[in-house]
Amino acid sequence: MVKKAFMENEFLVALVIIGVSLAIGISNRAFFTVANLFDLLKNSVIMGIFAIGVFIVIVSGGIDVSFTAIAVFSLYVTNKVLVGLNYQGTILLAFLISAGIGTLLGIFNAIFISLYKIPTLIVTLGTQSIYRGFLLAFIGTTLIQDLPSGLIGFSKTYILKATTPNGGIMGLPIAIILLISIVFLCWLLLDYTMLGRGIYALGGDRTAAERAGFNVRTIEFFIYGFVGFLCGIAGIIHSSFARVANPFDLVGNELNVIAAVVLGGTKITGGHGTVLGTVLGVFLVVLVNNSLILLGVPSYWQKAVIGLLILIGTALPAYKFNRSTSRLGIEVH
Amino acid sequence: MNKYLARNLLKDNCLPGQFNIFSLTRRDGNLRRLLLITVIIFISMSVLSPKLFLTLRNFTSMSFQFPELGILAMAMMVTMLTGGIDLSAVGIANLSGIIAALILTSDSVTGAFGNSAIATIILLAIIVSAIMGVVCGLLNGLCISKIGITPILATLGSMQIFTGIAIVITRGSAIYGFPDQFSFVGNGNIWIFPMPLIIFVILSALFAIMLNKTTFGRKLYMMGSNPVAAVFSGINNTQMLIRTYILSGFLSAMAGIVMIARTNSAKADYGTSYVLQAILVVVLGGVNPSGGFGTVSGLVLAMLCLQFLSSGFNMLHFSNFFKEFVWGAVLVAVMVLNYYSNTGRSSFRRITKGLK
Numbered sequence: 001m002v003k004k005a006f007m008e009n010e011f012l013v014a015l016v017i018i019g020v021s022l023a024i025g026i027s028n029r030a031f032f033t034v035a036n037l038f039d040l041l042k043n044s045v046i047m048g049i050f051a052i053g054v055f056i057v058i059v060s061g062g063i064d065v066s067f068t069a070i071a072v073f074s075l076y077v078t079n080k081v082l083v084g085l086n087y088q089g090t091i092l093l094a095f096l097i098s099a100g101i102g103t104l105l106g107i108f109n110a111i112f113i114s115l116y117k118i119p120t121l122i123v124t125l126g127t128q129s130i131y132r133g134f135l136l137a138f139i140g141t142t143l144i145q146d147l148p149s150g151l152i153g154f155s156k157t158y159i160l161k162a163t164t165p166n167g168g169i170m171g172l173p174i175a176i177i178l179l180i181s182i183v184f185l186c187w188l189l190l191d192y193t194m195l196g197r198g199i200y201a202l203g204g205d206r207t208a209a210e211r212a213g214f215n216v217r218t219i220e221f222f223i224y225g226f227v228g229f230l231c232g233i234a235g236i237i238h239s240s241f242a243r244v245a246n247p248f249d250l251v252g253n254e255l256n257v258i259a260a261v262v263l264g265g266t267k268i269t270g271g272h273g274t275v276l277g278t279v280l281g282v283f284l285v286v287l288v289n290n291s292l293i294l295l296g297v298p299s300y301w302q303k304a305v306i307g308l309l310i311l312i313g314t315a316l317p318a319y320k321f322n323r324s325t326s327r328l329g330i331e332v333h
Numbered sequence: 334m335n336k337y338l339a340r341n342l343l344k345d346n347c348l349p350g351q352f353n354i355f356s357l358t359r360r361d362g363n364l365r366r367l368l369l370i371t372v373i374i375f376i377s378m379s380v381l382s383p384k385l386f387l388t389l390r391n392f393t394s395m396s397f398q399f400p401e402l403g404i405l406a407m408a409m410m411v412t413m414l415t416g417g418i419d420l421s422a423v424g425i426a427n428l429s430g431i432i433a434a435l436i437l438t439s440d441s442v443t444g445a446f447g448n449s450a451i452a453t454i455i456l457l458a459i460i461v462s463a464i465m466g467v468v469c470g471l472l473n474g475l476c477i478s479k480i481g482i483t484p485i486l487a488t489l490g491s492m493q494i495f496t497g498i499a500i501v502i503t504r505g506s507a508i509y510g511f512p513d514q515f516s517f518v519g520n521g522n523i524w525i526f527p528m529p530l531i532i533f534v535i536l537s538a539l540f541a542i543m544l545n546k547t548t549f550g551r552k553l554y555m556m557g558s559n560p561v562a563a564v565f566s567g568i569n570n571t572q573m574l575i576r577t578y579i580l581s582g583f584l585s586a587m588a589g590i591v592m593i594a595r596t597n598s599a600k601a602d603y604g605t606s607y608v609l610q611a612i613l614v615v616v617l618g619g620v621n622p623s624g625g626f627g628t629v630s631g632l633v634l635a636m637l638c639l640q641f642l643s644s645g646f647n648m649l650h651f652s653n654f655f656k657e658f659v660w661g662a663v664l665v666a667v668m669v670l671n672y673y674s675n676t677g678r679s680s681f682r683r684i685t686k687g688l689k
Contacts, residue, residue, distance in 0.1 A: 063485075065609070112665060112668070112669065116668065116669050116672045117672065118665075118668040118669070118672065119622055119623070121612075121622060122616050122622065122664065122668060123665065123668070125609055125612060125613060125616075125661075125664065126613070126661040126662070126664035126665040126668070127661060127665065128609070128661065129609070129613075129657045129658065129660050129661030129664075130658055130661035130662055130665070131661075132654070132657060132658075133654050133655060133656070133657035133658025133659070133660070133661060134658050135654075136652070136654030136657070137651075137652050137654040137655035137657075137658050138655075141654070252605065252606075255420070255489055255492075258489070259486075259489055259490070259493075262486055268483045268485060268486060269483065300497075300500045300501050300504055300505055301497065301501055302497070303493050303494075303496050303497030303500055304493065304494050304496075304497025304498055304500070304501060305497070306493050306497075307490045307491060307492065307493025307494035307495075307496075307497055308490070308493075308494055309490075310486065310489060310490035310493060311476065311482070311487065311490035311491065311494070314482045314483070314486045314487070314490065315476065315480045315482055318480055318481040318482045318483070319480050319481060321481065
């Protein structure tokens with residue numbers, strides 16, 4: 001039992017998180033405060049939602065690099081429309097518009113992936129520059145500073161509050177509930193619905209999934225539409241946190257999110273991975289991103305340390321797998 | 334199996350006949366379409382702004398712009414032929430560029446050689462940065478072939494490491510002030526031909542010869558199209574992969590040299606958008622990302638096609654963002670076109686994919 005737990009990737013990641021936390025906490029007391037925990041959780045929200053979307057895509061055997069472009073497209077267009085209408089209501093409408101735009105863009109991806117059978121990396125690479133190029137060339141390049149009041153209010157709504165050591169107040173924003181519900185929803189979807197099983201099956205072997213009776217085309221449209229939907233939501237939360245809609249934002253961070261998903265034990269070739277692992281992977285990356293300074297590591301070391309983390313984190317399972325296959329006498333890459 | 338036999342097998346098309354016919358028609362079809370698209374773009378740009386586009390000055394400026402991306406695309410292509418990918422190419426280019434920049438601007442090196450031996454210093458800088466590229470590539474190759482990390486992840490991690498080290502070395506700031514003789518590499522002309530273009534032509538010619546005329550190249554294609562078959566025909570996949578990533582690292586370092594010579598400065602996060610652009614060029618050029626197929630001529634054609642588009646749009650005063658939009662649209666459009674003209678092949682691919 002214990003031995004089996006050790007083999008589980010989630011357990012290893014959790015262990016690393018605890019180890020890293022202890023190391024940081026010992027060298028800097030400021031780490032083990034509620035305020036810092038709230039800060040880390042707040043920083044996990046956007047990456048967490050993105051990661052859930054990317055996780056679903058990778059499990060289905062694809063890869064998506066256009067999700068940040070979808071998010072920034074949706075958030076900017078939504079804010080532009082709402083500011084243009086001088087909208088002063090709640091954030092709900094913003095979520096609806098943004099998620100709608102995101103879903104449409106996601107379905108646009110799915111058309112090429114599913115109907116034309118173009119590899120997902122190429123499609124999303126192309127659509128990434130299409131979405132971002134279209135946004136910047138035709139919609140706008142200026143920052144929108146005065147966001148609708150609903151968005152500002154949303155970022156100031158806390159479910160819990162704590163005082164920081166230097167007297168400020170740090171709150172746990174309500175957006176964390178959104179993240180938790182999305183995570184929970186996806187877990188239910190993947191583990192307890194036929195659609196979820198279909199996503200795993202598609203990632204395991206497309207032909208087998210087809211023969212087993214899964215409607216692969218519908219599944220693919222669902223996956224990419226759903227990822228777009230999640231991106232729309234993450235985009236609005238991002239602009240609400242940042243208090244600004246910046247059309248140059250987000251794009252360029254997609255590899256970090258993919259790294260978090262893979263660190264969580266999701267196999268890049270598809271078919272394997274868990275929601276829990278993804279959440280842990282995100283938390284590990286956020287932890288390292290935000291706490292190296294507390295550890296006394298200069299900020300310019302950050303990139304190298306994260307790279308090392310990715311290499312080690314992926315090397316261990318790969319090495320284990322490699323040894324088990326080479327025992328069969330085949331060495332194929 | 335010995336090298337001689339492997340080479341002859343491939344030369345005489347002794348692989349299953351169907352396989353080769355499919356690959357050939359496909360490759361030529363892509364190339365033909367790409368050529369047509371490039372010619373159409375060229376003609377429409379010439380018609381739209383004849384006074385600006387059809388000038389020697391425009392062609393000179395174009396040939397200063399595309400070589401660095403072109404060389405990076407070659408680095409990407411060689412890994413994609415094996416079914417891998419090298420996301421760290423730009424990271425390697427920047428890191429080795431910075432190493433070269435350090436040598437070029439260091440007082441102690443100038444002191445050791447004296448100001449007269451400027452050519453020696455430049456040569457030293459280029460050689461050291463090439464070694465740096467090879468070492469980085471070796472690291473990638475070992476992670477991928479010995480440890481067995483998926484290429485996309487190994488190079489994702491190493492990209493961060495290389496860029497990270499470059500940031501640590503430079504503390505985030507730029508290095509500048511190279512000797513004039515060095516910036517000749519990036520900004521000089523020999524007769525009417527810009528130096529970057531000459532470097533690009535030489536490198537791509539060598540690269541094409543290597544892919545088409547050497548055993549290494551043949552083995553590369555063979556391993557890319559079917560790694561299991563490659564193992565059973567006596568190809569050492571581990572060794573081949575290591576060599577491939579070393580080559581990719583070397584080419585990236587060369588791109589780095591051209592890059593720092595052209596801008597006359599080196600910075601850790603220079604050209605980060607080049608990663609995805611390089612993949613775009615390679616794929617547009619007809620390289621199959623799952624390995625095995627692709628030609629240097631396709632890559633060069635794709636590079637020209639995109640450069641004509643970029644320069645043409647600049648002259649028509651479109652924004653850079655419109656250019657980005659069109660690049661993406663061209664990529665997707667070409668892939669859709671390929672789908673329609675290869676419908677016969679798609680059923681074939683489904684069968685082979687099912688076998689994997």
